[in-house]
Amino acid sequence: MRILIATAGSRGDVAPYTGLGVALRRAGHEVALAATEGFGPLAAEAGLEFRPLPADHRRHGGVRGKRELVRAAASFVTELGEGFADAVDGGTDLLLLSATTAPLGWHVAEATGTPSLGVYLQPTAPTGDFPPPVTGTRSLGRFGNRAAGRFALRMADRVFEPAVARLRARLELPALTAARMRRRRDESGWPVLHGFSTALVPRPSDWAAGLSVAGPWWPYAGGDRRLPAELEDFLAAGPPPVLVGFGSMAAGEGGRVSGIAVRALRRAGLRGVLQSGSAGLAADGYEGDDVMTVGDVPHALLFPRLAAVVHHAGAGTTAAALRAGVPSVAVPVAADQPFWARRLAAVGAAPAPIPFRSLTAEGLGDALARVVREPSYAAAARAAARHMAAEDGAGAVVAAVARLAG
Secondary structure, three states, X not given: OEEEXXXXXXXXXXXXXXXXXXXXXXXXXXXXXXXXXXOHHHHHHOOOEEEEEOOOHHXXXXXXXXXXXXXXXXXXXXXXXHOHHHHOOOOOOEEEEOXXXXXXXXXXXXXXXXXXXXXXXXXXXXXXXXXXXXXXXXXXXXXXXXXXXXXXHHHHHHHHHHHHHHHHHXXXXXXXXXXXXXXXXXXXOOOEEEOOOOXXXXXXXXXXXXXXXXXXXXXXXXXXXXXXXXXXXXXHOOOOOEEEOOOOOOOOOHHHHHHHHHHHHHHHOOOEEEEOOOOOOOOOOOOOOOEEEEOOOOHHHHHHHOOEEEEOOOHHHHHHHHHXXXXXXXXXXXXXXXXXXXXXXXXXXXXXXXXXHHOOHHHHHHHHHHHHHOXXXXXXXXXXHHHHHOOOHHHHHHHHHHHHHO
């Protein structure tokens, strides 16, 4: 089959689909990855065709509050919808849609008659088991959680509404609201496979039959990838360090957060690696051989060699830390990150999250000292790693595609 995987957002929203694409290609399919601009090299490294989508998440960075997040999302979706149909050519046999691209992809699938499946990194369907990831972490009880989940979907539909109207006009489809299309998909039992581990989020008991938790799919890392020589030397020069990184978050906060990180590491008596990321973290200016700076390195190669990871609790980084059997200190910034941070704490692999706006050297240093020196955190992370080792998220998607093709 000729398969198009469509996703949008930051690196954490894109990279896991490279590993999924490789698994599908090895199963004999032709696979293209449609993603927002700037991710062509990720697709090329994995041997996947790349089709750029006309939006750039970096133009909407620096978001803090929920209102800012909604405005940034609406702007991003508007850009995304302008050229989404161009990514789907007439030879596409199957669309695999992320949670971000599905509300647009459904309409393209209708216009072209192309079958589709959901491949989501987050649990978006309402459930009584927990509140929706994007609205907060406090449980409202089973009825309240379900109501909050439905409200979150209504808010998402409002964000997509202008882009959907323009897309349907371009596709020469009759007018249909984003909310009505979502209801159609729900009523038809549209299947969604979720790429996270049941070690973190067991499948909700009240989900519809077509919603499954497949297990994570991982970013592709070629067999020839190696850690930089300078990093290897640093790792060999002392006890396992702590990585501090915020991925695509905290843009413009590099100077402040770098200072906090270095002081926290020294307060806890730990060596550290600062991963620059969008924040621009850097150990420059902090004398000593106990800290260093790195750029982009594969989590799968570095994380197993660490004492702990300080991160923003994005879905991908959260899973990567658990896969490595390494405890975390979660410092969520926005969106679904507080949800994943709380899940890490719930399974015992991290202490209570430190909200980014409350981050201090004292608080971070004390959390690091606790998570590294109390064995229970590492034990919980290793238990989750064993659970995840038995999951084959990419294989579950490959099997679903085979059933659809058959």
